[in-house]
Amino acid sequence: MTVAADLLTTTERGLDDVAMSVGYRSPSAFGRTFRTLTGTTPARLRRTTATIGR
DSSP: OHHHHHHHHHOOOOHHHHHHHTTOSOHHHHHHHHHHHHSSOHHHHHHHHHHHTO
8 A cells, every 4th residue: 555655646647547556456446445554545645645745
């Protein structure tokens, strides 16, 4: 999930692409696991990071 978080915050790659890059075939399964492990959704992480970076 560290690699996924890095891809989400440093690239504009879509969620499907990020999920596939870290070994998930299903973006929804990736999103559920990401939220369970990090306490936030991939989209929320991306939005929060974009807001902080401004």
